[in-house]
Amino acid sequence: MAEYKSDIEIAQEATMLPISEVAAKAGLTEDQLEHYGKVKAKVDINSMKDMPSRAKLILVTAINPTPAGEGKTTTSVGLADAMNLTGRQTMLCLREPSLGPVFGVKGGAAGGGYAQVVPMEDINLHFTGDFHAIGAANNLIAAMLDNAIKWDNKLNIDPRRVIWRRCVDMNDRQLRNVVDGMGGIPDGVPRQDGFDITVASEVMAAFCLASDLDDLKARLGRMVVAYTYDRKPVTVHDLNAEGACTALLKDAIKPNLVQTLENNPAFVHGGPFANIAHGCNSVMATTTAMKMADYVVTEAGFGADLGAEKFFDIKCRATGLKPSAVVIVATVRALKYNGGVPKAELTTENLEALEAGMPNLLQHVSNIKDVYGLPCVVAINAFPTDTKAARRQRGPLRGVGQGRQGRRRACRRGRAPVRRAERLPLLLRHG
Amino acid sequence: MRLCDEPNDFRFSYDTDDSIEKKLNDIATKVYHADGVDLVGSARNQLKQLEELGFGNLLICMAKTQYSFTDDQNKLGAPRGWRLTVRNLKISAGAGFIVALTGDIMTMPGLPRVPAAEKIDVTADGKIVGLF
Numbered sequence: 001m002a003e004y005k006s007d008i009e010i011a012q013e014a015t016m017l018p019i020s021e022v023a024a025k026a027g028l029t030e031d032q033l034e035h036y037g038k039v040k041a042k043v044d045i046n047s048m049k050d051m052p053s054r055a056k057l058i059l060v061t062a063i064n065p066t067p068a069g070e071g072k073t074t075t076s077v078g079l080a081d082a083m084n085l086t087g088r089q090t091m092l093c094l095r096e097p098s099l100g101p102v103f104g105v106k107g108g109a110a111g112g113g114y115a116q117v118v119p120m121e122d123i124n125l126h127f128t129g130d131f132h133a134i135g136a137a138n139n140l141i142a143a144m145l146d147n148a149i150k151w152d153n154k155l156n157i158d159p160r161r162v163i164w165r166r167c168v169d170m171n172d173r174q175l176r177n178v179v180d181g182m183g184g185i186p187d188g189v190p191r192q193d194g195f196d197i198t199v200a201s202e203v204m205a206a207f208c209l210a211s212d213l214d215d216l217k218a219r220l221g222r223m224v225v226a227y228t229y230d231r232k233p234v235t236v237h238d239l240n241a242e243g244a245c246t247a248l249l250k251d252a253i254k255p256n257l258v259q260t261l262e263n264n265p266a267f268v269h270g271g272p273f274a275n276i277a278h279g280c281n282s283v284m285a286t287t288t289a290m291k292m293a294d295y296v297v298t299e300a301g302f303g304a305d306l307g308a309e310k311f312f313d314i315k316c317r318a319t320g321l322k323p324s325a326v327v328i329v330a331t332v333r334a335l336k337y338n339g340g341v342p343k344a345e346l347t348t349e350n351l352e353a354l355e356a357g358m359p360n361l362l363q364h365v366s367n368i369k370d371v372y373g374l375p376c377v378v379a380i381n382a383f384p385t386d387t388k389a390a391r392r393q394r395g396p397l398r399g400v401g402q403g404r405q406g407r408r409r410a411c412r413r414g415r416a417p418v419r420r421a422e423r424l425p426l427l428l429r430h431g
Numbered sequence: 432m433r434l435c436d437e438p439n440d441f442r443f444s445y446d447t448d449d450s451i452e453k454k455l456n457d458i459a460t461k462v463y464h465a466d467g468v469d470l471v472g473s474a475r476n477q478l479k480q481l482e483e484l485g486f487g488n489l490l491i492c493m494a495k496t497q498y499s500f501t502d503d504q505n506k507l508g509a510p511r512g513w514r515l516t517v518r519n520l521k522i523s524a525g526a527g528f529i530v531a532l533t534g535d536i537m538t539m540p541g542l543p544r545v546p547a548a549e550k551i552d553v554t555a556d557g558k559i560v561g562l563f
Contacts, residue, residue, distance in 0.1 A: 007563045056435045064498055064507070100540055103548035107563040121559040163521060165538075173541030196538040205492070205526035223525035233484060235524070276494040276538050278528070295435070302497035309462050313443050314490050314528060322441050325434040338507045359509035363464065363500065371461050373440035 007112050010261070011120035017263045026091060026257075026265040026292045034254065036128050039119055042254035043267075045212075045288045053290040055091070056324040060299040060379075061308040061368075063330045063361045066337045066346065067105050071112060071381035072299040075329045078115035079379075080297045081262045091289035092117070092260065093298040095271035095281045096131065097124050098199040100171040110268075117258050117266045130269070131169045131198050133252035137220070137245040138167045138203045144239045145225050146181065149189050155238055156228040159191040164225035169198035200276040203245070208270040208282045209318050213253060217246040255285035265292075274301025278310040283319050290321075304328060304364040312372050326368045326376040330361050332386045349387045447488055451478055451520070454491045455531060459515040463500045468515045474531075477520040481529060490528040494536045502534030 005013075019041045023033055032048075033041040060076040073094055083090040094117060097109040108124040110117045117123060126132070145164055149157050168175065175195035181188035198204060202223055210216035221237035228234060236242050255269040267289055270282030279301035280286075289296045300307030300315075308326065316323065332354060333346045339357030341350055361378065368376040445457035452468070459465040470478060481487065498504040501513050519532040532538075542548075550561035 008560065012558065058435065064500065067498075101547075102562070103542065103546055103551070104540065105543050105547065107547045107550075109563075112563075121562055124562055125559070171540040171542045171546075173539060176537065176539045194539070197540060200538040202523045202526050205523060205528075209526055219525040219527070221525070224522045231480070233522070233524075275497045276530075276532075276536060278492050278526070303500075305462055305500050306493070306495060306497055309444065309458065310492060312441075313445065313458075314492060316441075317443055317447070317490065318527060324439065325437075340507060357508060360500070360507065363509040367462055371442075371444050373442050375434045375437045375439055377434060 007110075007116060008108065008120060010114060011110070011116050011118050014116075014118050014261050016118055016259060019257060019259070022259045022263060022265050023257060025263075028257075028292070033257070034251075036256075037122075039258065040122065040128060041257045042128060042251065043257050043288065045254060045284055048288055048291050049212075051291040053287065055290040055293050055296045057286075057290065057321060058295060058297045058325050058327065059308060059311055059323050060297060060327045060329060061304040061311075061364075062302070062328060063334055063364050064303040064305065064338060066331075066334050066343065068333075069106055069109070070329050070331045070334050072301075072329050073109060073117075074112040074115045075327065075379050075381055076297050076299045077111040077117060077260050077266070079327065080266070080295075081115065081260050081264055083295055083297070084262070084264045088295055089293045090264070090295040090297060091293035092264065092266035093281050093285045093289050093296055094266060094268045095279075095299070095301065096127055096256070096268050098131065098197065098271055098273070099125070099169045100197050100199065104171045111260075114261055116261050117268060118261060119258070123258065123268055127268070128252075128256050130252040130256070131271070133248050134201065134203050134207055135167055135169055135198045137248045138198065138201045140245055140248065141203075141223075141225060141236055141239065141241050142166045144241045145234075146188055146191075148239055155234050156230070157226045157234055158229045159189055161227040161231075162191065162193070162225065163227070164223075165194045165196045165201075167196045167198045167201045167203075171197065196276075197273070199271055199273045203249075204270070204272045205277050207249060207253065208272055208278070208280065209315070210253070211283060211287070211319070213246065213250065216249065216253060217242050220245050253282075253284065255282065255288055274307040274310065278314045279307040280311050280315045283315065286315075286321065287319065304367060308368065308372075323374060326372075326374050328361070328364055328368065328376055328378050329381050330378055331381050331383065333383065335361065445491070447490060451482060451487055451491070451529060455515075455517060458491060458493060463495075463515060464509065464511060465501070465513055465515045468517055470517050472518050474517050474520050481520060481522060484522075486522055486524065486529065489522075489524070492523065492526070492528040492530045493533060494530055494538070495533045496536055502536075504534075 080092040181190040206219040221242035267285035269285040300311035335357035338360040339353030445454040496504040
């Protein structure tokens with residue numbers, strides 16, 4: 001097999017435009033930008049408050065994945081670049097990666113091959129500090145809650161019924177269950193506690209669903225942190241903490257503008273996990289992007305059973321957004337995995353397993369069409385390691401709809417060898 | 432592109448006004464293709480308490496393994512003839528939903544035996560390597 005460049009090598013060789021030039025493509029002026037270095041900026045969304053929303057919204061989701069992920073971000077970036085290339089003004093809205101997966105199984109997440117958002121290292125490590133701000137807001141609430149218990153407990157909080165957990169943006173199972181407040185009377189009231197990863201916290205969810213700073217403050221105030229001895233809910237508002245928390249989040253709440261490797265504009269903002277939280281980038285980034293472009297491409301985490309379900313039932317319902325189309329990403333690898341092939345053998349050709357994994361894809365397709373009433377296409381994210389026979393095997397898909405197969409014009413351009421084929425090489429249309 | 436111009440009939444998988452149990456059931460049966468939902472452990476009490484406190488009309492945020500349509504990460508493909516196990520219901524009033532923890536999903540992951548972090552490094556001139 002030929003040697004392919006790694007994602008980070010490709011990203012580091014990229015020529016990035018100054019972020020002002022990328023912003024200009026999206027119709028943003030210098031006044032609307034707050035620069036974070038040369039190639040990152042936060043966008044002042046208040047200046048666009050009264051602009052009408054005009055874009056069509058395309059959601060990229062996937063079949064049930066393997067632990068490595070199946071390339072929703074890669075496909076989203078490739079699709080947005082292709083649409084921009086063919087003269088359709090398109091904005092991309094993605095989630096910020098959590099440090100947990102970066103250091104855990106998956107590694108960095110900002111697309112792959114020649115379909116990435118850059119600066120890839122920054123986006124993966126700290127970025128503009130949003131997650132730290134969210135963690136700080138979460139932990140301020142925890143500190144004020146335990147403090148309220150220590151000083152006379154006027155709110156009558158039952159320490160056994162505290163539901164608020166501390167958080168850190170790290171995969172750290174050692175902190176899942178802890179006892180804190182140890183040491184004696186000056187050191188707090190001992191109780192059983194625990195940590196969640198920041199991307200599973202309610203502050204992250206409220207942050208991503210808020211429509212503006214006022215709405216965020218109201219949402220933070222409503223959060224339930226504990227119950228009293230007579231089982232009444234205690235909220236952040238009862239702790240008088242929502243003002244300070246909102247202050248911590250005042251800059252974080254502005255969407256981050258970066259660029260794709262083809263210098264097209266992308267918002268990367270907010271990042272709740274899709275398995276334990278709602279899995280979509282911030283409402284503010286999406287609604288702002290809808291005012292700036294003709295098309296907005298966004299993604300929702302993991303398979304369509306989790307990310308897409310919550311994108312529709314939670315995010316779209318909360319905001320009134322209406323998607324126009326859905327792309328379901330599948331890989332030969334994930335299809336085989338769903339067909340019962342163990343992780344270690346996924347690179348070996350196995351057409352039987354590929355066939356056996358198809359029902360997973362078909363069930364996601366029928367969910368999108370029949371449960372949510374939306375049109376959808378399947379995108380096979382091809383890897384150089386896929387065999388030709390595996391790529392050819394599309395029999396079961398043909399039966400679903402018209403099965404008309406066509407390469408997207410924009411996908412045809414010759415490109416240097418890539419580690420992941422990122423140009424939506426194969427789109428199967430379902431009528 | 433053509434797909435975007437097609438008329439669509441967008442709808443949700445459950446109705447906000449329904450009971451929490453009905454909403455859980457709608458997601459489990461329509462989206463996951465389960466036969467139904469079992470509330471185990473404290474989940475049944477929590478459900479009663481949340482409805483009494485007036486949180487019954489919130490949305491549902493399912494916490495479930497990403498590897499399967501079911502709550503068991505080893506059941507791959509498109510399984511039929513199973514029931515979704517909900518073991519905990521937690522209020523997220525600020526986000527506007529109730530988090531339903533299913534199977535053995537956790538809100539604090541752990542690192543694998545060999546974490547990706549072992550491959551990440553930075554050179555003397557500040558260039559990051561091994562991020563992916």
